[in-house]
Amino acid sequence: MVRVHFCFCFCFCFCLLLLLPPSLAASEEKISTKKTNPLTLLDPTTVDKFVNELPNPIEIRPLGAAPVKLPALPTRTWMGLRDREGKRLMTKVWGFEYAGRIHSPGPTIRAREGQPVFVHWANGLPGPHLFPVDRSIHLADVKDPKAVPIVIHLHGGHTEWKSDGNPLAWYTRNYRETGPQFDKKIYEYDNSQDAATIWYHDHTLGMTRLNVYAGLFGFYLVGDKNEDRLIQEKLLPSEEHTRVVAITDSLFTSDGQLYFPGWRNQPPSPVSHEVVKANWPNPSHLDEFFGNFILANGMAWPKVSVTPHVYRLRLLNASDTRTLILRINEDIPFVQIGGDGGFLDHPVQLDELVLAPAERADVLVDFSGYEGRQLTLRNFGPDIPFKGFVEANDPKSSIPLVYNPGGKRVLSDGRGGTTPATDPNNTGQVLQFHIASAPTKVSPDRQKTAAIDTIGDLKLTLNTPLRPPLNRLSQASKIRQLATYRLDDPYGRNLLMLGPVKEGSLFFEDPTTEIIQHNAVEIWEIYNPTVSAHPIHIHLVEFQVLDRQPFKGKLIPKPQKFMHTDKTFQGARLEIESLQGKPLPPQPEESGPKDTVIALPGQVTRVIARFDREGLYVWHCHLLSHEDYDMMRPFEVLAPKLSTAD
Structure with missing residues (x-):
């Protein structure tokens, strides 16, 4: 009799569990996991900064009509994190496979103006997703709840629409399911544009933030004859003195795994503090994301070993919500030569650089004269969405600006007040330049160029044309x-x-x-x-x-x-x-x-x-x-x- 009663209770409870909505069942599972294994976040102050070298993404230079195959796959990578014993913590990420290795962020694709590039962005992700997927928002309509859809957008590309990475053109592993605007497997980029620093990233409907955070993005650099000329004439640095740097912010669990808030009763971001409320779907979308780790090319707070020359930095803000306000200590200026779509007409000297998410800046930094020194690239952006710079003594009445004239303005809170910059010891730092020692004797060429207001050892001045003047549009229909x-x-x-x-x-x-x-x-x-x-x-x-x-x-x-x-x-x-x-x-x-x-x-x-x-x-x-x-x-x-x- 006791055995019959036990079986009845077991069957009743099991059937009740089956009747629960999937989200609730998942929620209960998460809550149960939390009771036995509370999830904790990694403290950024425990991580050594500026000891690991900035990773340089592998480069692909496609030739001819043969498509480059870049499957999206899961992998583990080292992002500069260690446990208490000093052992490396390997982090689960997604990336793109090329030359027998999975790269996260993805490889840098080198293209040429007017020369088409064909890419097969295959989806090899087995699922489920690494992060909480809110199915209450407008989402890629996959029938298999564990399947992970992707679609890749070439951001800044002058691209025909069927290769643009429309959010409704998503597809799951091996194309088992596809979105309503899916049309082709191999994307064509005709590169009908000037030299520019552009990038690719996932663009799946309702899941872009999650897929990009997992690592599905990378640089795409278009070159042309004008850029070749600038380098050959020593108006711009050579490739030896060029670095690409994608900057992101992240959260990590104590075991070194990427963390994205969204589940009820799990830790909120210690930066934004937003929690999933009791009446919200579980998991739930949150309207912003801020991490307390800064990564450059997927490495937490790296160092960049350079020589005392002018370097070209091709910068990308690939963050979810964080706007970067970048300066180099000791007030070393940036000389900006290009933006999203290519070169400016002339170089522009800046004390600080404002980069909203997705913006790029092509800048020069002169490290000559700093032999044997360490210079830190710092971030003075806020830990809230950017709202502009206002006058400190009258923030309510002053007009917000996208720049800080003379460095005398402060960050607006958007409601008539001001907000402080970020934590100077963590998210207030990005990377550190370690400048090598150099021979004490200065070359005659360098002495000569320094006398005519050129930028470091280049022949470039602030008055040097970088391109034919941009054709300004004026008449609109x-x-x-x-x-x-x-x-x-x-x-x-x-x-x-x-x-x-x-x-x-x-x-x-x-x-x-x-x-x-x-x-x-x-x-x-x-x-x-x-x-x-x-x-x-x-x-x-x-x-x-x-x-x-x-x-x-x-x-x-x-x-x-x-x-x-x-x-x-x-x-x-x-x-x-x-x-x-x-x-x-x-x-x-x-x-x-x-x-x-x-x-x-x-x-x-x-x-x-x-x-x-x-x-x-x-x-x-x-x-x-x-x-x-x-x-x-x-x-x-x-x-x-x-x-x-x-």
Whole structure:
């Protein structure tokens, strides 16, 4: 009788467990795991800084029409972490396999202007995901809950749309499942653009933040004859004195594994402190991510061994939410020679460098005169989303700027106050340059160049043209008024959205509102009534920043359906009341071709671009957590019109 009663109870409990929703069952499993094995985070102060060399990604130089195969695969890598006994902690990541090894971040692809490159971004990820996947948001609709979809976007590439990495063109391992816009396995990049520092990264719907954080990104460098000339004429450093540096921030568990918050009753980020509330889905999307470790090319706080020469640093901010404000100690200036889309017209000297997520900067740093020294690349960006620089004595009334004139301004908190810079001992440091000793005798060439205001041992001056002057667009066939929105979803979570000013907030899945004539030149006015800056990225085009201008406006409530569900929530549309003052021109370092621009709070940011390829593309905020939920919208460029003669 006792045995029968026991079997009945066991079967009843087992059936009850089967009836639980998967998310709840998973939640209970996590809670149970936490009770027996509490998850703890690694303390960044326990990690030795500036002792491990900066990794240099392997380079691929594709030739001909043969595609380069780069399968996405799981691996373990060393990111500079050790346990208490000094043993290396190996970290699970995802990367791309090339030449018999899995690289995370991925290999650097070297391309040439006008020479096509074909890449097979195969998906070999077995799943499940390394990080919590919130299935309450608009997500790649895979039937197998353990499958991991990917799709790769060449960020900054002038790419035909079927190779652009549309978020709906995702695919799982061995193409068992594919998204509604999946079209081809091998992507073609025709490289119809000038020399530039661009990059590739995952772009899967609702999972970009997770896949990029896992390691699915890398550099893609386009070269051309103009860049060759600059190097040959010693106006720019040689490849020997060039480094690519992708900067990210991360969290780690005490056993050295990457950690991304999202489960209830697990540790929040010790930087942002955001937790999954009791009424939220579990796991849940969080609207920002900040780590307390800084990585460069996947290594925590590395050193860079250099010689006392001018070095070219091709910098990328690949972080989720963190805007970097970079300086080198002892006030060593940067000389910026290029941005997102290639070279500036002339070099620009800067005391500090502001890089929002996805922005790139091509800079020169002169290490001559610092033989045998160590110089630290520091970050003065905030531990909150960037909101601009304001006057310290009157932050409420001063107009936020994207730069800090004279270094006298402070960081805005977006609500009329100020916010401090980040922790100077951890996220306030990026890497350290270790400059080798040099012969005491200075060469005659160096003495000569130093006398004519050249930059170090180069022949470059601040007046040297780097390219033919950029063809400035002026006449536009259409001006579009677009806006950013910060709202509450039905659970009370932050929901970030985009949409035209007229229609108001729209989800990514709502009908396309930006339909563009082929080869049209358009001005996009991006109004930002939120309290944070948003780095806005437009696929396909290299735009030119026109200006920024403060505005006054108010949000009008707009009852709205919540994505594809039966729920509703309070959306909004922006009513613009007036523009304030004169437009603020772009900074000199923003004067080159761009694909990502910082749209400051309380301001309209204007850009102009030519849309010269037909197809389906997207534009979005490049704070990856914002992009995933749901700050992304499609746009379509129509096919060329046939002439009557045709």
